[in-house]
Amino acid sequence: MTPEDRFPGPEHPDSGPRHQPDLDVLPFGTYYEPEPAGYAEAAYESETYSGYGGARYLEQHWPAVGHPQNTGHPHDPGHPQAGHPQDTGHPQAAQTEHGGYEPTLTDRPSPAHQSDDPPTIELGPPLPEPGLPYHPYPAPAPNEPPGPLYVVGDVHGYLDELLAALRHQGLIDTDGHWSAGRSRIWFLGDFTDRGPDGIGVIDLVMQLAAEAAAAGGYCRALMGNHELLFLGAARYGDEPVQSTAGTASFLAAWRLNGGQQHDLDRLETHHISWLSRLPAIALEEGHLLVHSDTTAYLEYGDSIAAVNDAVHDLLADEGVDEWWDCFRRFTKRFAFRGDAGPTAAHELLDTYGGARIVHGHSPIPYLTGAVHTDDGAPPHIPGPYVYADDLAVAMDGGVTMEGRLLVARLPI
Structure with missing residues (x-):
């Protein structure tokens, strides 16, 4: 039950x-x-x-739909584009001093070690410090x-x-x-x-x-x-x-x-x-x-x-x-x-x-x-x-x- x-x-x-x-x-x-x-x-x-x-x-960046083998970082400027076979990096989540999860470029943990914190998605940037200006998403350009x-x-x-x-x-x-x-x-x-x-x-x-x-x-x-x-x-x-x-x-x-x-x-x-x-x-x-x-x-x-x-x-x-x-x-x-x-x-x-x-x-x-x-x-x-x-x-x-x-x- x-x-x-x-x-x-x-x-x-x-x-x-x-x-x-x-x-x-x-x-x-x-x-x-x-x-x-x-x-x-x-x-x-x-x-x-x-x-x-x-x-x-x-994971921080999901594999592209239809390409489960892809574990790369599609938004990392220094990383190969997502969907390419050479993508092999994996962001393993590490807890920060503020309680969030900071991705690190480490290999995927083996099954024997998966009792530790599993990989997670990055749920957004940290909030700005009080008093700092907030920059919203830019206005859309024509035909964007x-x-x-x-x-x-x-x-x-x-x-x-x-x-x-x-x-x-x-x-x-x-x-x-x-x-x-x-x-x-x-x-x-x-x-x-x-x-x-x-x-x-x-x-x-x-x-x-x-x-x-x-x-x-x-x-x-x-x-x-x-x-x-x-x-x-x-x-x-x-x-x-x-x-x-x-x-x-x-x-x-x-x-x-x-x-x-x-x-x-x-x-x-x-x-x-x-x-x-x-x-x-x-x-x-x-x-x-x-x-x-x-x-x-x-x-x-x-x-x-x-x-x-x-x-x-x-x-x-x-x-x-x-x-x-x-x-x-x-x-x-x-x-x-x-x-x-x-x-x-x-x-x-x-x-x-x-x-x-x-x-x-x-x-x-x-x-x-x-x-x-x-x-x-x-x-x-x-x-x-x-x-x-x-x-x-x-x-x-x-x-x-x-x-x-x-x-x-x-x-x-």
């Missing part, structure tokens, strides 16, 4: 106490993706689920090609952490406005619930979408299962639904999964309209972007347009039971983990296109089995997590369990 350990954690200095970060549950029971054949609790102690056997944390591509993992209402992460990457200025020119950002869903300011997160993303468009870039978002849950709670309240675990309601499930009453109280018509139109799936530069690590998308169509149209039609016209079934399907998880994971990933990629899946939904500590620490410290999340034979990248850094809110630049 998937671990359901609760992490009370200390109070966060900015956002208040973390809420219990259980995996999403349904009233009167839980619903999870069926485990691969032969799965056992002991698997979490094996290499398969340790986070190092068959999976790794994201599209800017860099970023993804943002599950936010869950942690507005202060989101602002800090975006600011750290230079995507917004000190006032919280877009400063990234023609850069492109995709949020992978789950804006609300568990954290203190879900509506504030939605307002920020809507604001950045408008500001990015004016600068020649864009800020877009996917619909996560918590968007479905939040909209269902607002629309159907305590109206009963027939769940697989007994009669329940959207409102009961929303509260059980960290729903914050002040978010529901502040939900307005324009929020509902915007959330209801979010796509469920997207393809960008060879990356198949989804919220949930599940194959349930295949049940809604054999193309990206068909899936998005099916979800939008359902939200516009169908009743409470259809909404509930959609929420239930997109709450499934762990489809790409274990021995059967690469096969499931290929199924999605072969149907919708792309060379790699990028998803949120399942916190990285649960994917790796590294939820517990001997000293009770928060889980260590160096960066996004690559697994399933490099076909899947997890972006939920577990901000609800004192992990990290991840913002990462994708390779183009």
Whole structure:
């Protein structure tokens, strides 16, 4: 059974106490993706689920899509261009005195030494010292090609952490406005619930979408299962639904999964309209972007347009039971983990296109089995997590369990 350990954690200095970060549950029971054949609790102690056997944390510069052998530094002026066979350097992460990760040009560690800190992506330059001027992303020139591509993992209402992460990457200025020119950002869903300011997160993303468009870039978002849950709670309240675990309601499930009453109280018509139109799936530069690590998308169509149209039609016209079934399907998880994971990933990629899946939904500590620490410290999340034979990248850094809110630049 998937671990359901609760992490009370200390109070966060900015956002208040973390809420219990259980995996999403349904009233009167839980619903999870069926485990691969032969799965056992002991698997979490094996290499398969340790986070190092068959999976790794994201390197500073990903191999170009379709060229897994490339481990070079495509942005290093003194290094051969990415994609060439001669690229053999590897940035191994080393912790700096400030707690960040500074890449060093060392060889890839051998498997025997992978119990040390795994390689990580460089998550952005250090913040400037207080009082120093901030230089935003330059304004786009005429006919300038599209800017860099970023993804943002599950936010869950942690507005202060989101602002800090975006600011750290230079995507917004000190006032919280877009400063990234023609850069492109995709949020992978789950804006609300568990954290203190879900509506504030939605307002920020809507604001950045408008500001990015004016600068020649864009800020877009996917619909996560918590968007479905939040909209269902607002629309159907305590109206009963027939769940697989007994009669329940959207409102009961929303509260059980960290729903914050002040978010529901502040939900307005324009929020509902915007959330209801979010796509469920997207393809960008060879990356198949989804919220949930599940194959349930295949049940809604054999193309990206068909899936998005099916979800939008359902939200516009169908009743409470259809909404509930959609929420239930997109709450499934762990489809790409274990021995059967690469096969499931290929199924999605072969149907919708792309060379790699990028998803949120399942916190990285649960994917790796590294939820517990001997000293009770928060889980260590160096960066996004690559697994399933490099076909899947997890972006939920577990901000609800004192992990990290991840913002990462994708390779183009």
